[in-house]
Amino acid sequence: MIKLQSQKNIITFDKNIVLILKVTTTPFLSKVLRNNKALILDYVTDHDIEGFGIVFSKKKEDSNINGVQYLDEDLHYLVDGDVIRVIPHRNSVRAIYRIESSANFLFVTERCNSYCLMCSQPPRKVNDSHLIEELIEAVPLIDKGAKELGITGGEPTLLGERFFTLVRVIKSNLPNTSLHILSNGRNFSDPKLALQLAKINHPDLMLGIPLYSDVSHIHDFVVQADGAFDETIRGILNLKRHLQKVEIRVVIHKQTYERLPQLAEFIGRNLQFIDHVALMGLEITGFTRANLDELWIDPIDYSDQLSEATRILSRYGVRVSIYNLQRCLIPRSQWKYAVKSISDWKNKYYEECNGCAEKNNCGGFFASSDIKRSKMINAIYEE
Amino acid sequence: MALSKKFFPLEYYSQPINEGYQLLPIRFHRMKKGDYLITNMVGEHKIVNQEFLTRLVEGSVSIEDSEYNDLKAKHILMDRDSNVAIDLLSLKYRTKQYSISQFTALHIFVVSLRCDYTCKYCQVSRRMEGDNSFDMSENTALLALDLVFKSPSKAIKIEFQGGEPLLNFPVIKFIVEEALKINKTEERNLQFVITSNLTYLNEEVLEFCERHHIYISTSLDGPEALHNKNRPRPDKDGYQKTVDGIRIIQDYLGRDRVSALMTTTSESLEIPREIIDEYVRLDLHAVFLRPLSPYGFALKTKQMQKYNIDNWLQFYKEGLEYILDLNKSGYFLIEQYTLIILKKILTPSNPGYVDLQSPSGAGITAIVYNYDGDVYASDEARMLKEMGDDKFRLGSVHNNTYEEILLSDQLLDALEDSLTESVPMCTDCGLQTYCGSDPVYHYATQGDVVGKKPLSFFCKKNTSIIEHVFKLLEDPENKNILEGWIK
Amino acid sequence: MKNVIETNPRSFNIEINSSIYSLLVCQKACYALMNYMSCKIDHVGNGFLIEINVANECDKTLDDLKHLLLDELLDYALREKISEKTELVRNLILSNAFSNTGLVE
Numbered sequence: 001m002i003k004l005q006s007q008k009n010i011i012t013f014d015k016n017i018v019l020i021l022k023v024t025t026t027p028f029l030s031k032v033l034r035n036n037k038a039l040i041l042d043y044v045t046d047h048d049i050e051g052f053g054i055v056f057s058k059k060k061e062d063s064n065i066n067g068v069q070y071l072d073e074d075l076h077y078l079v080d081g082d083v084i085r086v087i088p089h090r091n092s093v094r095a096i097y098r099i100e101s102s103a104n105f106l107f108v109t110e111r112c113n114s115y116c117l118m119c120s121q122p123p124r125k126v127n128d129s130h131l132i133e134e135l136i137e138a139v140p141l142i143d144k145g146a147k148e149l150g151i152t153g154g155e156p157t158l159l160g161e162r163f164f165t166l167v168r169v170i171k172s173n174l175p176n177t178s179l180h181i182l183s184n185g186r187n188f189s190d191p192k193l194a195l196q197l198a199k200i201n202h203p204d205l206m207l208g209i210p211l212y213s214d215v216s217h218i219h220d221f222v223v224q225a226d227g228a229f230d231e232t233i234r235g236i237l238n239l240k241r242h243l244q245k246v247e248i249r250v251v252i253h254k255q256t257y258e259r260l261p262q263l264a265e266f267i268g269r270n271l272q273f274i275d276h277v278a279l280m281g282l283e284i285t286g287f288t289r290a291n292l293d294e295l296w297i298d299p300i301d302y303s304d305q306l307s308e309a310t311r312i313l314s315r316y317g318v319r320v321s322i323y324n325l326q327r328c329l330i331p332r333s334q335w336k337y338a339v340k341s342i343s344d345w346k347n348k349y350y351e352e353c354n355g356c357a358e359k360n361n362c363g364g365f366f367a368s369s370d371i372k373r374s375k376m377i378n379a380i381y382e383e
Numbered sequence: 384m385a386l387s388k389k390f391f392p393l394e395y396y397s398q399p400i401n402e403g404y405q406l407l408p409i410r411f412h413r414m415k416k417g418d419y420l421i422t423n424m425v426g427e428h429k430i431v432n433q434e435f436l437t438r439l440v441e442g443s444v445s446i447e448d449s450e451y452n453d454l455k456a457k458h459i460l461m462d463r464d465s466n467v468a469i470d471l472l473s474l475k476y477r478t479k480q481y482s483i484s485q486f487t488a489l490h491i492f493v494v495s496l497r498c499d500y501t502c503k504y505c506q507v508s509r510r511m512e513g514d515n516s517f518d519m520s521e522n523t524a525l526l527a528l529d530l531v532f533k534s535p536s537k538a539i540k541i542e543f544q545g546g547e548p549l550l551n552f553p554v555i556k557f558i559v560e561e562a563l564k565i566n567k568t569e570e571r572n573l574q575f576v577i578t579s580n581l582t583y584l585n586e587e588v589l590e591f592c593e594r595h596h597i598y599i600s601t602s603l604d605g606p607e608a609l610h611n612k613n614r615p616r617p618d619k620d621g622y623q624k625t626v627d628g629i630r631i632i633q634d635y636l637g638r639d640r641v642s643a644l645m646t647t648t649s650e651s652l653e654i655p656r657e658i659i660d661e662y663v664r665l666d667l668h669a670v671f672l673r674p675l676s677p678y679g680f681a682l683k684t685k686q687m688q689k690y691n692i693d694n695w696l697q698f699y700k701e702g703l704e705y706i707l708d709l710n711k712s713g714y715f716l717i718e719q720y721t722l723i724i725l726k727k728i729l730t731p732s733n734p735g736y737v738d739l740q741s742p743s744g745a746g747i748t749a750i751v752y753n754y755d756g757d758v759y760a761s762d763e764a765r766m767l768k769e770m771g772d773d774k775f776r777l778g779s780v781h782n783n784t785y786e787e788i789l790l791s792d793q794l795l796d797a798l799e800d801s802l803t804e805s806v807p808m809c810t811d812c813g814l815q816t817y818c819g820s821d822p823v824y825h826y827a828t829q830g831d832v833v834g835k836k837p838l839s840f841f842c843k844k845n846t847s848i849i850e851h852v853f854k855l856l857e858d859p860e861n862k863n864i865l866e867g868w869i870k
Numbered sequence: 871m872k873n874v875i876e877t878n879p880r881s882f883n884i885e886i887n888s889s890i891y892s893l894l895v896c897q898k899a900c901y902a903l904m905n906y907m908s909c910k911i912d913h914v915g916n917g918f919l920i921e922i923n924v925a926n927e928c929d930k931t932l933d934d935l936k937h938l939l940l941d942e943l944l945d946y947a948l949r950e951k952i953s954e955k956t957e958l959v960r961n962l963i964l965s966n967a968f969s970n971t972g973l974v975e
Binding site for chain 3: 405406407408409410411413424436437440461469470472473474476477480807808811835837838
């Protein structure tokens with residue numbers, strides 16, 4: 001488990017600014033290249049460290065030396081190529097982009113127009129428009145070899161024009177990077193927005209849009225927004241009209257598991273052109289904890305519905321994957337759909353996992369599973 | 384509900400449903416047991432009892448009914464909470480009709496009427512071998528190819544039929560080579576099939592088929608005695624020649640390059656299993672249990688009187704049961720007609736089978752160029768002409784343009800007049816989306832392109848088969864196998 | 871061919887209340903059964919009189935046929951109701967289907 005942010009750093013200059021910097025561990029970098037870099041040293045040496053955006057040492061004592069700040073040990077994993085945001089007067093450092101991570105998501109806002117029962121990032125009505133501005137500034141610093149990048153929130157499309165600007169900036173700076181945007185799709189029910197996204201012509205863009213039921217009232221209940229189902233479907237249709245790639249994401253819990261096969265049938269019949277379906281295990285975080293009684297179901301108890309759903313989608317020729325579920329909790333017949341999906345900064349294993357033959361293939365658990373998890377976790381032994 | 388304070392319960396979101404619902408366009412069909420099959424505009428379906436259907440139409444079904452959510456999801460009804468059903472139904476309907484806009488994809492070239500067989504049910508007048516005034520000339524072939532490529536369809540299948548097409552193999556070669564030449568600029572997805580009795584299969588033919596990836600289709604009516612009785616040859620060795628030929632093609636060209644179909648005669652009806660066994664023995668994985676068609680020699684030799692539709696249906700059901708058993712034992716085997724029906728029921732797309740769509744595929748999905756250059760709306764249309772009625776002769780490659788042929792009143796009137804969407808009984812039929820029209824059949828048997836459906840074998844056959852398929856789908860094991868055929 | 875010995879051709883009549891079944895419904899019901907019978911429909915009093923003449927080759931009993939006809943009448947009446955209730959939305963869907971550009975397949 002990795003922490004992305006810390007406020008336990010010691011940063012001695014008190015300016016009310018935000019610094020977006022790329023990490024380097026090379027003190028003798030040419031001066032012309034220094035000003036958008038954060039130098040991180042194991043310890044201070046004689047080198048001339050003038051001109052860097054900020055200089056950190058991993059040794060606390062070094063923070064007495066002029067111009068050197070202390071980097072909290074939680075963040076000592078940072079390496080060359082990572083991109084960080086530094087807020088000096090809060091002693092705050094946050095990793096925005098990690099070159100070694102397989103799943104980098106740019107977090108653009110806490111605001112959302114839905115209020116899902118199981119939201120892992122509970123919405124707040126705040127003006128956090130500075131976040132996207134910082135990200136627009138950060139994108140040019142991201143390693144050009146980055147394979148994949150994501151945009152998430154809250155609901156990214158609430159940022160209007162700035163959202164499109166971000167996508168455009170990503171396209172210009174990272175033309176070889178796949179972009180995965182998580183959105184509830186509702187604002188794309190306005191065809192002008194779908195067209196605007198299409199006009200950017202990003203070479204490898206996919207939208208991940210949640211759909212929780214084949215009937216509107218259950219979907220609207222899960223996302224706690226009247227009319228969301230219709231908006232989402234229309235959004236998907238508009239995006240598809242403009243040839244955008246769309247993935248449907250379904251979080252499986254007590255309110256969505258029963259009609260999971262019927263949802264698969266609905267997708268096969270009505271949205272057969274969808275590029276991918278992701279069936280996802282529940283993360284016990286955010287609102288899920290508040291609504292645990294109404295959401296928690298042991299994955300073992302929905303094995304039948306899960307198997308039926310993948311069977312139906314396969315029959316319709318729709319690509320399907322299973323995310324965030326462990327191999328001991330899904331039928332063996334479903335393993336071929338299971339993807340090792342939990343971000344490296346979120347995952348862990350339990351004692352029951354010791355000696356499991358499938359450990360390497362399995363994504364492990366969310367750290368939040370400490371709160372609630374299946375009673376049936378067990379190591380799988382080679383036969 | 385133990386939801387946290389800030390959240391509303393399901394009842395809050397389902398409240399608009401209590402204000403009532405709008406019925407979406409549906410039809411229904413009374414099934415044998417007194418249940419009703421409801422179908423929507425694109426073939427999505429639900430089976431309910433009579434009492435429920437009445438309540439549904441009256442407007443007194445509610446969310447308390449366990450069927451409610453299925454009906455809503457399958458676009459059989461729509462409530463105040465959501466109206467995106469309109470967008471989706473429009474899209475789905477358009478998708479189902481889409482294949483029509485692709486237009487003629489199957490082009491049948493009758494390259495010779497000569498044949499060494501004298502099949503009992505033959506739909507071609509027989510001409511002696513050696514007399515090649517009944518062969519297609521290269522000139523005619525070129526003119527026909529011109530028309531082929533006028534079709535906008537991205538996928539074009541050229542099928543060689545006869546008589547026995549291999550008796551005019553030089554022209555087959557000519558057509559294939561010319562078509563490939565033209566296709567260099569046209570860039571269509573081009574496929575070739577030769578339907579043949581395999582007598583004249585030789586090294587040269589095989590090499591040619593290998594080079595140009597040509598498929599071969601042949602007739603296998605069943606065990607030796609039956610096959611030879613149905614399909615007599617001068618040397619009485621039709622069965623052996625066919626079996627040998629199939630094996631040769633499988634070895635030389637590949638297992639997937641040869642297929643066979645059977646035609647039912649009154650003698651076939653007793654032995655569906657034995658017939659199917661022949662296919663299994665030859666490692667073939669598709670069977671087409673065809674009924675007898677009412678044209679050509681079948682009529683002359685009184686085949687039609689000898690068996691009625693009920694006997695054939697019995698034969699079909701037994702055959703299909705045996706096929707399912709074979710599947711359960713691990714041998715993958717499909718029945719072609721059943722598969723077409725399954726695709727119509729279980730998928731959102733249109734399988735594009737000429738004889739089972741509305742508008743009929745005659746002319747607009749498939750078209751026939753006879754050896755003499757005459758153009759017909761279908762193979763059956765050609766038969767009708769042999770029997771003296773040229774109602775569906777659309778013109779000639781020698782005298783008519785593409786537009787004259789495909790926009791002829793003959794063709795368009797027949798297609799339009801026989802649309803299932805608008806003719807008596809079909810317009811109300813709950814099975815409409817799974818069925819189609821066959822104007823040539825009805826004209827031949829009843830004298831008009833629509834026909835009186837209560838008297839139509841075509842109608843009875845399709846109704847029975849579709850009902851039977853629904854019955855089979857109720858059993859999970861059968862459902863699994865049948866769904867597996869679709870992929 | 872069955873050997874049917876009958877002194878009279880079989881027939882029966884049914885009176886229909888036109889406030890329950892429209893003329894079109896009666897016609898459609900009779901049409902659907904033309905394999906078994908030929909029908910003549912006349913106006914009479916509050917509705918219609920259907921004279922049914924059973925086809926010679928039909929081996930169903932008169933009772934069977936009556937039930938069949940009543941079933942068909944009910945079914946077509948239901949269909950008529952469905953048609954009324956869904957005509958507008960059907961036209962909307964069809965015009966939508968063919969005015970739309972964009973989504974193909």
